[in-house]
Amino acid sequence: MKPAIDFYFDFSSPYSYIASEWIGAVAARHGRTVNWRAILLGATFQVSGLRPPAEFPMKREYLFRDVARSAAFAGVPLRMPEPFPIPTQNAARVFWWLKAQDPAQAVAWARAGLRAYFARGVNLSDAVALKALCAEAGLDAEAAEAAWNDPQWKLALKQANEQAIAAGVFGAPFVVVDGEPFWGNDRQAQIEAWLTAGPPRGLE
């Protein structure tokens, strides 16, 4: 059994959304599973000293165009939501709450949350909208709300952020294959090549 691929994502990251639509298939093609890990980029930005790309007007304009093009290129339905970005700690806490019970259900929630925000504009930072999305996803919405207000799952997310930072994660999506870090939706081809043939010559 080959080790799982780590997949770090933030519910407010459009490139994470695009990658979330292919990471499972890529892993499966190579006999791997995916260890999904919801994080908050806000936490990694604080430690790395980086700032969200959308805060820089020139980069923000490009980002919107590139996200739309990258989604179309990957065949993923996407409509940049307003507002963007949004705080996503509640959606992330629901993820970790679910993962402790049933990792497959956590993955289903991750995909549902990313799709809802980036394909339909569902504002995951709005408690009412988030509860409605939980119900739509077949979860107990009251229990989900209790979980995102529960110190236990707040702590679980905090620890997930700390683990990510310790692993060198400074952006999302961030994929780690057998210790090798890949940052960005645009590293799909390199991830595939690595899974197929291992390190390229000179990088063993």
Add this chain to the structure above:
Amino acid sequence: MKPAIDFYFDFSSPYSYIASEWIGAVAARHGRTVNWRAILLGATFQVSGLRPPAEFPMKREYLFRDVARSAAFAGVPLRMPEPFPIPTQNAARVFWWLKAQDPAQAVAWARAGLRAYFARGVNLSDAVALKALCAEAGLDAEAAEAAWNDPQWKLALKQANEQAIAAGVFGAPFVVVDGEPFWGNDRQAQIEAWLTAGPPRGLE
């Protein structure tokens, strides 16, 4: 005759070097020429508010690994030079001096300069090393040195930076195809797709 592709690069940008090795072939496959444009990322960083990725320790560590992997993946010989990054205004002024006389010679110089720095560690910010490289590239080294000290070519580079910023350039390599901006060596596949079939559905 289809319009040329704009290719903005900085002599100190490793991803520009990797892209410089494929941009000509990609353009030629689609009946296009390439309009090479040497710029200084220092100038675009100042206006965009961005900072060099290598200034952030977490990103710097990743950058070195990713550059080596991306070069290997593209089949381009690369050894990260020390020091890195370096000021490259002199190499860039030589580029614009040559371009005014003979654009093909300027391209040859761009490729020679990028290869010298990133494959052999030739420090382009060192006047002696740069003159030796000019001679090796078949240029009149004395005339090249005179050019990089000449207010005319200082101004030409300044204007090139301003033109780039006005065109939305905030990083390198930066490729513009019929008005569509592509940032990064990692956009090769999207550039190819755009050149082949134009905008993807929904982005016309």
